[in-house]
Amino acid sequence: MEISEQTVKIPEASLGLAGGKTIPLIGFGTADFPFGDRPEAIKEAVLHAIELGYNHFDTAAVYQSEQPLGEAINEALHRGLIQSRDQLFITSKLSTADAHHHLVVPALQTTLRNLGMEYVDLYLIHFPVSLKEGAKYPFGKDEIVGMDFKSVWEKMEECQKLGLTKSIGVSNFTCKKLDKLLSSATIPPAVNQVEMNPLWQQKKLKEFCEEKGIHITAYSPLGAKGTPWGNQRLMESEQRLQKIASTRGKTVAQVHVFP
Ligand SMILES: NC(=O)c1ccc[n+]([C@@H]2O[C@H](COP(=O)([O-])OP(=O)(O)OC[C@H]3O[C@@H](n4cnc5c(N)ncnc54)[C@H](OP(=O)(O)O)[C@@H]3O)[C@@H](O)[C@H]2O)c1
Numbered sequence: 001m002e003i004s005e006q007t008v009k010i011p012e013a014s015l016g017l018a019g020g021k022t023i024p025l026i027g028f029g030t031a032d033f034p035f036g037d038r039p040e041a042i043k044e045a046v047l048h049a050i051e052l053g054y055n056h057f058d059t060a061a062v063y064q065s066e067q068p069l070g071e072a073i074n075e076a077l078h079r080g081l082i083q084s085r086d087q088l089f090i091t092s093k094l095s096t097a098d099a100h101h102h103l104v105v106p107a108l109q110t111t112l113r114n115l116g117m118e119y120v121d122l123y124l125i126h127f128p129v130s131l132k133e134g135a136k137y138p139f140g141k142d143e144i145v146g147m148d149f150k151s152v153w154e155k156m157e158e159c160q161k162l163g164l165t166k167s168i169g170v171s172n173f174t175c176k177k178l179d180k181l182l183s184s185a186t187i188p189p190a191v192n193q194v195e196m197n198p199l200w201q202q203k204k205l206k207e208f209c210e211e212k213g214i215h216i217t218a219y220s221p222l223g224a225k226g227t228p229w230g231n232q233r234l235m236e237s238e239q240r241l242q243k244i245a246s247t248r249g250k251t252v253a254q255v256h257v258f259p
Contacts, residue, residue, distance in 0.1 A: 010053040017190040018213045021121070021167050024056035024089050029219065033227050036064035046072035050081050058193075058219075059115075060093035060126055061107065062137065066114035074116060085117060091193075091217075093126035093171060094156070097137070099147050100130060104155035108164050123165035124193055125152065128177045149177075150184040157187045169193065171219075175208040182212065193217040195224075198241065199234050222253055 014022040028049045030042055042065050046057065050072070057073075059065045069090070076082050092115070098107035108123055128147055135143040156168045169191030170181065182188060192209055196202050196218035209216050224230020234241075235252055245255045 010055075012053070012055075015215060017167055017215050018188055019167055019190050021190070023122070023167075023191070023215060023217070026054070027056035027058050027089075027091070027217070028054045030057060030059045030065035030069055031063045031227075032065065035062060039064075039068040042068040043072045043075075047076060047081075050076045055087060056089040056091075058091045058217075060124075061095040061098070061111055061114075062093070062126065066092060066111055070115035070117065089121045090115065090117065091122040091124065092120050093124045094152075096127050096129055096144070097131045097135060097139075099125060099127075099152050100133060101148070101151040101155055104152060105159060105162070105164070108159050112164060119164055119166060121166045122169060122191060123156065123159055123167075124169045124171045124191065125156065125173075127172045128170070128174075149181045153181055153185055157185070160187060167191065169214075175205055178208065178212065178214065188212065189214055191215045191217055193219055195220045197221050197223055197234055199223060 010026055013025040015025060017023055028046070030046065032038055032042055046069055049057075057069055059069050073082075073085060073088065077085070082088065092108075092111045094104060094107055098104065108120070111120065111123075112118065125147075128149075129144050130147045130152075131139055132143045132145055159165050160168050167190040168187060169189040170178070171193040173181070173189075173192050173194070178189070178192065192205075192214050194202060194205065194216060196206075196216065197220060206216060220227075220230050223232070223234025225232050225235045241252045241255060245252045248255060
């Protein structure tokens with residue numbers, strides 16, 4: 001989430017998604033751990049990112065960053081940094097606790113209230129599992145259950161039809177799980193957001209998604225250094241990246257994220 005002083009201009013390129021919408025190539029993540037501890041820092045970081053030209057923001061119900069993201073966007077509008085919310089691409093995600101047929105639409109409505117918006121650009125199923133109904137974070141392993149993909153995806157499709165989201169997709173789905181979901185979907189997922197970086201290239205999944213017309217968004221592109229779900233390996237041990245970076249007078253993060 002931090003932005004260093006040595007920042008490059010954010011490329012404006014977008015890519016087409018199945019269903020006709022476009023997604024800006026570079027996005028700004030808002031997961032700050034422990035979740036919910038630093039809403040002001042998230043708001044400040046998002047405002048700074050908008051100043052720098054970011055127009056694509058990634059949040060999730062579980063990150064508790066929807067509200068500070070919405071507040072930052074509101075402030076950016078007031079300050080004239082952007083003219084309309086439509087200039088931005090906002091992704092949020094259905095939590096595993098809400099991954100049940102009757103909870104999907106209300107969960108997105110709560111997300112929209114948190115963001116202070118009428119729609120998100122992309123709504124994703126965060127993980128291909130559900131929590132037992134009533135279970136809350138932090139949860140035990142015995143509270144994780146298999147997801148009923150058909151009934152949950154049916155409601156994701158309803159979210160799109162209701163105009164609450166422009167596109168729908170998934171996150172952390174393997175080829176096998178995507179295949180299962182595709183077998184009953186009437187609107188195929190536009191995106192699969194997964195961990196992808198030089199140390200975790202996911203070539204098979206990439207080929208599968210390309211073949212099915214599913215756009216892959218890479219999360220933890222820097223190896224999630226400094227988070228409980230990642231480590232320093234990518235940023236510190238990639239001699240090749242370090243060589244490219246020093247040859248070009250850039251940081252490892254810059255040559256990696258903005259090739
Ligand atoms: N769908 C999912 O399940 C999922 C899972 C994880 C993440 N995500 C999304 O992806 C976003 C990014 O992923 P991530 O936070 O896991 O990992 P990441 O972007 O790979 O790593 C973030 C860490 O990289 C370091 N960093 C950032 N900019 C840097 C720079 N210029 N130079 C050196 N180090 C730098 C920071 O560590 P220090 O603060 O220690 O310097 C920061 O905490 C999240 O915010 C979230 O929106 C999604």
